[in-house]
Amino acid sequence: MLAAFSLKAQTNCTYTFKGSIADAKTNAAVEATIILLVLQKNAIAQSNGTFSIDSICSGKLNFFIEYLGYEIYEGEVEIPQQKPLKILLVSKTTNLKTVVIEEHKREEIGALNKTTINSIELSKVQGNSIADVLKNITGVNILYTGNSIAKPVIHGMHSNRILMLNNGIRQEGQNWGSEHAPEIDPYIATNVSVVKGANAVRYGSDAIAGVILVEPKKLIDIKKIGGEINVAANTNGKGGATSGILEFSRKADSPLKARIQGTLRKFGNTNTPNYIMNNTGMEEKNYSGSVGYVKENYGAEFYTSSFKTEIALFRGSHIGNLTDLDKAFANTTPRPEFIDTFSYTISRPKQLISHQLYKFNSYYYNQRFGKFNFVYAHQNNNRQEFDAHMPRGTYGSASNKPELDFTLSTQTADFVWEHNTKKGFSGSAGASGMWQSNSYMGRNLIPNFLMHSYGAFFIEHYVKNKIEFEFGARFDARQMNVVKRNRNNQLYQPQFTYKVPSATFGVVFSATKFILKGYVGTAFRAPAISELFINGVHHGSARFEIGDEKLKPEKAFNSSVNFIYTASQKINFQVEAYNNYIVDYIFLLPIKPPVLTVLGAFPTFAYKQTTANLSGLDAEINYTISKIFALKSRTSILFARNVKQHNWIELMPANSWGNTLKITLPKNIFAEASAIYTARQTRTNANVDYAVPPADYLLFDCNILKTFETKKTKLTTIIGCNNLLNKVYRNYMNSFRYYADDLGRNIYLKIKLTF
């Protein structure tokens, strides 16, 4: 290990350490962790067993590979590599050791700009919401509604502009609303990744900002009876989560595998540095199960998951009209009846959401024709929103009914063919269909509709020496039939048809001093049902919003350049510059006069289209100070312009700068201390928002992690703290910034037992 340090400073550090990991006996891929202790780097092999670690210096490189149930593999490799390593892991019962050399492996198709959270980082954030899990990825922000509703934001875009794939299935909830969080249990995942940029070709329409992939462990990787127990406890909200996974496989090579998983999360009222916010608790109950007959060349699997959550909304955020909102701003602390009572009770206003997924997939691999994959899924999403006020009249008096009740039912079918790699070419082609219906009860907000979507795509990848090319194209057609009643109660049934092509082109160039990735992609997004039809007051924001049936699909033209440079053994950096040019970008334009209602006049906003240009920079520097200390610094800058109106697009994340000091101690102890600075958002337009964006703030976080290992089990314990100094602040990306401070100090304990 010391050998790596004694290398001269001018050694070239732009190489990639590539290889693949498999079981020595069965040759099945193993998603093991590759640890480069000296470089403070680690990576997890993909589901096909391959891994690739950038910015490696020439010379001898020592590494470890570990995976539960296998002997730890200790190896040494000469960089640059002649060929990727093939490493065979030996299950703890046998003891073979071999290194076989295999042919060059390509980058994953259609995901040139993919960032995956490794298992150690994941165990630090599991127990939070799925969006919170993603916030450590540069370029990803979170849009909050209070503390329990969180949505990921990629390069300034969220909701319908991001596609989430939950175990390979498009997550279809009522994701048009900023206070509608994704219905996904983070404990399901062993892999959470973000693919930034327009990625319609591989993943389908709507992905104009990026794609989030939440993937459980592959069934085929289950080798024995085992599992995982997770416990997370937090001081803020006096709550936490507990989750368990049980896996079954009679023998490592037995094709019949199964897994069950379940999670409970519960929080009471959370506190800001100075007061408790009443009615901010939540409760969540999730489970999933999977059973499959899986072989290397063919298999079939059935998967089901259920997600159910009840979220209390801070009473002080539910305002009746503009006068109430103005009064809420004027108060530095919310009214006394809204604060300082701790309770686990969830009362109005609240949300009650459930999401069920049933998935069937099968695959078949043939030496001559390649791999065929078929997936069918059915999802049922129900969202109920309860206002502060019980509904009036016979509708409400009968029971404690929600004011809004939507049921979205979605079926998807995907067929993908991957052809065999031939002369450097690899690729896939496929077709997909989606059928969706929405029905509502209660207040008229969005109408009932029935939608069909069909798409077909192909994508080709070519590798030659240091250059990789990728090209793909896709065509989508969508038809939506809407049924609603007009103001005069007459039936109105408009029909919408959208036909949109999209394409992608990417290049990766690995030079001797650096790696350069260039990417150009297009994607489209059909207008969301709310953007077409909403006509009413948006609760909590005191805005009257007016939809427009004539909205056209948004078309995004995304380009990005990713530059990875290793200056020396100790310093490496990565810069990503991106530009997302969006034609017919849908946004809310303030219009006059304000709409007069029985609650008084409301500022009025109409959905309009413009040309938007979102450009920015994500940068990351890693500096290894010594064997013990390392520094990581991240910066994100975003400019979101409304090109036609020559002004800013509102509600974009402010610039941020995060620094983390990593400390590696003996006996498997790792500690981290972070300081994250968020600037005041100054790129806003005058007189649009009710309150000026909140001031800049600096937050400190810290955590310490220790792992204990026995032959059969591994225990990871983490103690950490968020907002260490109990700083009073308000976050521009939290819609509750109008009403209350953000969360105060939270100390957490997380325990993960893998067996």
Add this chain to the structure above:
Amino acid sequence: MNNKKTQMKLATLAVMAMLAVACRKQPTIPPAIVNEPENITTVKVTLTDSANTANVVSAAWRDVDGAGGNAPTIENLTLAPNKTYLATITILDETKSPVAVVSDEVLNEGKDHQFFFQKTGTNISFSYNDEDGNGNPIGLKSKWRTGAVSTGNVTVILKHQPGVKVAKPGDINAGETDLEVTYTTTIQ
């Protein structure tokens, strides 16, 4: 080997699943159901001259198509100077058949509701003329005492104050607004 057989079985299953998806009957469009909770479409103020009960003045604030769409129609109030009027507020949902009287519910939930009256430019003073079960004012019934000739506005505000309604004269800042309507008012 057994494998070939299983392979065939699985392939058949996959094809069947595909066909099931492709050939399945398209669901019919779900019907639009009119099952909305009650809304407030109409707020009517009726003023009776305490000295002469035959002298009744009223004004209605009406938005039958709900928020947005057509603008509300608002009638003006014309009062005589130096008189005491007994005021009654009626709140209706005129989209329902029969018309729903929302003010009855306000009366039933009197302990959680209170009206507040505000004026700009008009010489009127307001006092409450009803009580909830706790002896605190509701405001469905009130007394309006007019002063000298003047022109301006009267704003009627209804606050929903579950658990936070305080003793008289009440707190306009507690709870959230259920309605807030303004009438152009002339005292002549």
